[in-house]
Amino acid sequence: MNKENSVQNTDERLPNWVEALPIKWKNWLLDHLEAEDKSPEELGKILLANGLKITDEELGDFKMADFNLSYLIDVKKNFFDIQEQRIRLVTYLERPGMCYFEDMLSEAECDELIHLSEQSGEFERALILNDETASNEIGSHRKSDSMCYLHGQNPLIATIEQRIATLVNWPATHGEYLQILRYQQTGEYRPHVDFFSSNSPGGVKSLSYGGQRVATFILYLSDVEAGGSTKFPNLGLEFKPKKGAALLFTNIDILGRPDQNTLHAGMPVIDGTKYIATKWLRERAFEIEPTKTQPIDSKKLKNKKRGSKSKR
Ligand SMILES: O=C(O)CCC(=O)C(=O)O
Ligand SMILES: [Fe+2]
Incomplete structure (x- = not known):
């Protein structure tokens, strides 16, 4: 030819x-x-x-x-040695793509992240996106407190972001700011999906910051006495919180369309306190102006940006 x-x-x-x-x-x-x-x-x-x-x-x-699971993870492997941490791939599902890992974080890292987050004094009631008004609001179906860290805000955050990026072969910049969630007794997040709809004002606004949430990565920072599992009602699957473990799931199917089977819930905490860190992977680089950020308010993020510059 x-x-x-x-x-x-x-x-x-x-x-x-x-x-x-x-x-x-x-x-x-x-x-x-x-x-x-x-x-x-x-x-x-x-x-x-x-x-x-x-x-x-x-x-x-x-x-x-x-986009499919094998794009993110080589599921033939049983463990991944990254930054002196041996992360074990315990189980996975092809569709929707889902992986459950143990030893993603060491116990000391979990403790330090909880300690830093509590000390920051920044936990506030977690908000939910109102698709119609495109604003973030308190809603009865999400009962937890949240705060988040800018990319590389401190050495621990930089290490964790880099570990996730290496594990899933996705640049750290193509993800939202690491969010920490704290659920106290009765805290929960009722069934929802993490992807954004392109048919609603809220979805369109969120999609403009780096595109779709192609996958969700949840790091479990604490053991919980009773309750608090992450449940996928359409799949008949439930993951109990285990300190240092992590759950990765893709929010879109192999044709790039939002996958309704990823519907999931943070079940009510019956006894204990549940801490998790969530990293949402985006199609493209994620960077939002302080005034547009969610879920932390603009003044706090501005202060944070100043603070993190002077500390570095
Ligand atoms: O708390 C959980 O187990 C799930 C959290 C969650 O679904 C979210 O933050 O989007
Ligand atoms: Fe979620």
């Missing part, structure tokens, strides 16, 4: 990321699309495995079009 022609005749139905490929790789891909029974995504993976370098921005819709 004439290489020049093959480039000009690019099939309009091909995903956008094909256009971003260097000419040599693009020709290879077009040739193989004709000759083999493989999708562009499968061929794209072969290119990546063979040394193709492409920026995250260019890769954007490739990730979305081909």
